[in-house]
Amino acid sequence: MAKLRGTGMAAVNYPTGMNLGGDPSQALVHATTSGSFVVTLSATDLGQGLRTVIGQIAAETLGVAYDQVVVDTADTDTGPHDMGTFASRATHRVGNAVIAAAVEARKALLDVAAEEFEASVDEIELDGHGNLMVRGVPARSMPVAEVASMAQFKYGRTIAGRGSFMKPRSEVDPETGAMDPDSTEAHACTVAEVEVDTETGEVTVLSIRSAYEVGRQVNPALVQGQITGGAWMGMSHALYETTAPYYPAPDHSPRDFSEYLMPGPLELPEIDCVVLEMPSSNGPYGVKGIGEMTANSPIPAIVNAIYHATGVRIDSLPVTPEKILRGLDARRP
């Protein structure tokens, strides 16, 4: 009996968005009288940070500070249409729609400022800190809030924009099988190290190290959070989680949180990653989707590491101690 160590790797090529019957997201942007901008969406923030990155994208496009943007999400009764938060699509799809809406709203804002300054629209610029000015004439400057208020009370205008992004449905070419189902693809490679106890069959994951190519990062801390949480979730799927451990038999199925096996803080491996940025051609500011993919490559990397350590090749999840011990028994002469 021994503790055997092994190293395994796996790579993933992950699509952003899905080939539905067309995959649209829409956004509305408008200024309030206080000069803040409201982005109205139906897309949902599950905790991955959609509101944060959409606020960043809107602020960047409008030319205002991040804290001047309010992102209102997830009410499908009142918001513009969205297919939803899935397929790692929201930052890409919704971000593109928000850029389109923000460009239109920005144009409406500049029109009012141009009229007030008696200048042409081309001469008006935003300083990114909440002020509009005539280019090269700092004396002719006015806070966005003042122009927004003026738009409503003096000129009777709305400062608003509509945006939509749609990936059209892609049909399969019957001759070649070719199609274009997604918008862009992110990539990752994971190397996992494990230690397997051949007496108990227990696996300890020592480290999960990954490289991710995710397009431009709108918010690196959020990307890091996805990768760290995804690595843990991948390990959890590889070694622990199942709702039917003896499927199709219902035996020993967990009934609640205290019976559903997941690793906790005492089982944490070393988790490390590097992120490469290769902007996509069609995402907002070069974005690709990162989300679901982060739990993918850790799973086969861990299973390959177990094979490397023990010679036992397991092809069903989770890799329980029982499966490893049965595999080790089968290999004994």
Next chain:
Amino acid sequence: MASTIVTFELGGREVEVLVRPMTTLQSVLRNQLGQTATKDGCRQGGCGSCTVLVDGEPMASCLLPIEDVAGRRVTTLESLTPAEGLHPVQQAFVDEYAFQCGYCTPGMVMLSKALLDHDPAPNDEAIGQALAGNLCRCTGYRPIVDAIRHASGAMSGHDTEPVR
């Protein structure tokens, strides 16, 4: 059985509640006192999202009959949060980005506060033992462990930089 009046201390103030027997502390906090930071994940002590402190000890408020806290000192996330700014443990959770959906966070913060009160400089093993009953689905726990180490430094007056 008839309703009774139970008195306990909440965030430094005495509160009185009229309750049916065996009402849980969680239910009183959320439904009678409007303190909804204490979450309602499983109502069977399996997730830790309802963790509050009773006389400084972390407890699953979903399993605690309100009669058991009569005369005792209850601390919730609301009572921990200062009028302005954040408690050092809360600030460390922000600095380390130790949450995503945030559902586990109130319980994790209360647990961390109790841990640091008992052990101002816990190692990873001690942190892991303390967190073992509280579930998080988003972060992979690493940022939470880092936040506790960060808060430990901040509360002892040095090393207030984020761990990562």
